Amino acid sequence: MAKMTKHRFRSNTLPAVTMVGPVTLWLAFFVAIPLLYVLVMSFCSLDSGYNVVFQFTLANYQRLLDPNYVQIYLSSILVAFLTTVICVAIGYPFSFLIARTQSKHKALLYMLVIIPFWTNSLIRIYGWRSFLGANGPLNQFLMNAGLASRPIQFLFNRGTTVLGMVYCLFPFMVLPLYTAIEKLDQSLLEASADLGAKKAATFVKVIIPLTMSGIFSGSIMVFIPSLGYFFVADILGGGNSDVIGNLIERQFQSGNNWPLGAALSIILILITLLLVKIYQKLGGDMDSLGV
Amino acid sequence: MSILFCSLVYLFLFLPIGVIVVNSFNATTTKPYQTWKGFTFDWYGKLFDNSTLLNAFGTTMAIALISTLLSTAIGTIAAVGMYKYKFKGKNVIDGLLYIPVVIPEIVLGISLLTLFSNTHIPRGMLTLVLAHTTFAIPYVIFNVRARLSGYDNSIEEASLDLGANRITTFFHITLPVLAPGIGGGALLAFTLSIDDVIVSYFTNGQVKTFPLKVMESIKSGVAPDVNALSTLILIGTILLVVLTQSNLFKKKK
Numbered sequence: 001m002a003k004m005t006k007h008r009f010r011s012n013t014l015p016a017v018t019m020v021g022p023v024t025l026w027l028a029f030f031v032a033i034p035l036l037y038v039l040v041m042s043f044c045s046l047d048s049g050y051n052v053v054f055q056f057t058l059a060n061y062q063r064l065l066d067p068n069y070v071q072i073y074l075s076s077i078l079v080a081f082l083t084t085v086i087c088v089a090i091g092y093p094f095s096f097l098i099a100r101t102q103s104k105h106k107a108l109l110y111m112l113v114i115i116p117f118w119t120n121s122l123i124r125i126y127g128w129r130s131f132l133g134a135n136g137p138l139n140q141f142l143m144n145a146g147l148a149s150r151p152i153q154f155l156f157n158r159g160t161t162v163l164g165m166v167y168c169l170f171p172f173m174v175l176p177l178y179t180a181i182e183k184l185d186q187s188l189l190e191a192s193a194d195l196g197a198k199k200a201a202t203f204v205k206v207i208i209p210l211t212m213s214g215i216f217s218g219s220i221m222v223f224i225p226s227l228g229y230f231f232v233a234d235i236l237g238g239g240n241s242d243v244i245g246n247l248i249e250r251q252f253q254s255g256n257n258w259p260l261g262a263a264l265s266i267i268l269i270l271i272t273l274l275l276v277k278i279y280q281k282l283g284g285d286m287d288s289l290g291v
Numbered sequence: 292m293s294i295l296f297c298s299l300v301y302l303f304l305f306l307p308i309g310v311i312v313v314n315s316f317n318a319t320t321t322k323p324y325q326t327w328k329g330f331t332f333d334w335y336g337k338l339f340d341n342s343t344l345l346n347a348f349g350t351t352m353a354i355a356l357i358s359t360l361l362s363t364a365i366g367t368i369a370a371v372g373m374y375k376y377k378f379k380g381k382n383v384i385d386g387l388l389y390i391p392v393v394i395p396e397i398v399l400g401i402s403l404l405t406l407f408s409n410t411h412i413p414r415g416m417l418t419l420v421l422a423h424t425t426f427a428i429p430y431v432i433f434n435v436r437a438r439l440s441g442y443d444n445s446i447e448e449a450s451l452d453l454g455a456n457r458i459t460t461f462f463h464i465t466l467p468v469l470a471p472g473i474g475g476g477a478l479l480a481f482t483l484s485i486d487d488v489i490v491s492y493f494t495n496g497q498v499k500t501f502p503l504k505v506m507e508s509i510k511s512g513v514a515p516d517v518n519a520l521s522t523l524i525l526i527g528t529i530l531l532v533v534l535t536q537s538n539l540f541k542k543k544k
Contacts (some may be wrong), residue, residue, distance in 0.1 A: 006435065012376055015372070015375075015376070016376035016378055018368075018372075019368045019369060019371060019373075019375075019376070020369055020372040020376070020378070020384065020405065022365050022368070022369065022374060023365050023384065023432070024364070024380075024384055026424070027352070027384065027387040027428075028387075029406075030403065030406070030421060030422075031387050031390050031391060031399075031402075031425065032387060032423075033406060034399075034403050034406040035390070035398075035402050036401035037405040037409055038398075038402045038404055038405055039481025039502055041405055043377065043421075057518065061378065066323065068338060072322075088454075092301060093293075093296065093435065094296070094297060096534045097293050097297055107342065110303070111532075112301060114527060115525075116304045116305060116307075116308055117482070117484075117486070117533070118482060118524075118525055118528035118529065119308055119483075119521055119524065119525045120488075120502050120505055121486055121488060121502075121516065122309040122488055122502055122505045122506055122509065123311055123505050123518070123521050124308060124311070125307070125308025126307075126505070126509055126513050127306070127309075127310040127311045128306075128307045128310075128507065130307075130310050130314065130325050130400060131306060131307060131310050133325055137310070138510035146437070150502040154431055157453065165305070166306070167304075170304070212432055213379045221395065222396075224393060224395055225338060225395055228395025228396055228397040228398065228489070229395075229489075230332065230397065230438060230489075231488055231506065233491070235332065235509060237398070242495065245395065245397045245489075248397050248398075248401060249397065249492075252401050252404065252493065258405070260473050261401060262405070263400070265397070265398045265401055265402070268394075268395050268397070268398055269337055269394065269398060272393055272394050272395065272398075276389075276393055285434050286385075286389050286435070287436065289392055289393060
């Protein structure tokens, strides 16, 4: 028997290596090493010609405390928070309705949430800008209806940035919520009703706790990306409501200060790690973030 | 009441798409192409004269196809391998897999930019394919893994006992069982790739994908031919997904 086990172990080594080897190498080269580069770069200096030189400095981290930057971090976190709250507030009842509908078009209702995302996200965000713009349909309508005498400036503030973020990230809230709500055991709800609980009590004491996992994974999938979606803040916020992603993007493109951009990215990584840790503490399943 | 609420949510989701489709028929020829000047089909014709736009679209499709093939192949065998074998460092691989999924895309983008720049790999098609494959692999693995839970290993052992080798067993036993998960993962990889803005923005060099072309044109106003192409892409993807999904549903039954 012992011999058998040893034989099986030996014969499994080659297939295990051939199957898991490629992904290991890939992740090492294109995920782990690049992030190490970013970490190292965040401690590097710039020479007079804006070239990155490997000379240790904490200056990039000191610059992160610049009040102008701190203001943007706070504004970005506020945008992320508002986006998440709005996505839960709209997404929860919406997911509940489509997950528990008796309609035979249930699958279609679900697909209709995903279909918009097959059109390029930039152009859809631009669609919002056209819609809300000075010459856009909304202003045309308001002026024709006599509700406005000249075009109203809807665009380029924190509100429109949040609108764009909610728009881009809404499905990432709905999908985990839908999964969690669909898994709800009908008999538990009936038991709650049989035992005399009112609908509201059943909702708060049974339904919400059982679907909390969906709320958690949805919130993670909405909050974190919204810190980085610089193009939404560009197109709909017009520079008046930047997110942390805008700061990073500028350092790597026009600003040409990669070490500072790297240090800013480290902040974003730390926020992500912190939120993921909290998510795991609350019992969140990592795999449900990716399906 | 609930129907009204759901309709409003769908209206919210489809409104900008309506704007794109309507603007693709807009006869306006002056920037920023936002004032309605009457109905025309012209842009759908002019689209085929716009070679830079068509090239960008071709580039996007090529990158999506190659990165989908790569990520699906690597991800599928990795998911099966990680499910079947116990080995040291499995947690590390799992941890690395979650990074591209949870980290803001911009961090993945700049980290790859830093890598390519430090290793002097010229940015272009190659780096775009590498980048897209990287963010797609975890999604393929999670999808295949979801299909693997509850997978009965004994049918593979039966196949091996009956004299089939490992490779035959993989292609004839393992793959067919996992097909829906692989299909779902590949579809996700493809759609993530054609829509990707942020990671491509940092890894493209001089190569322009369709989303990057759109980004470039936003400053001066997106031309109606871009809207026309977007409309065609939307119709194309809907057809593609209706065809593939109906197949997937059949296999599940």
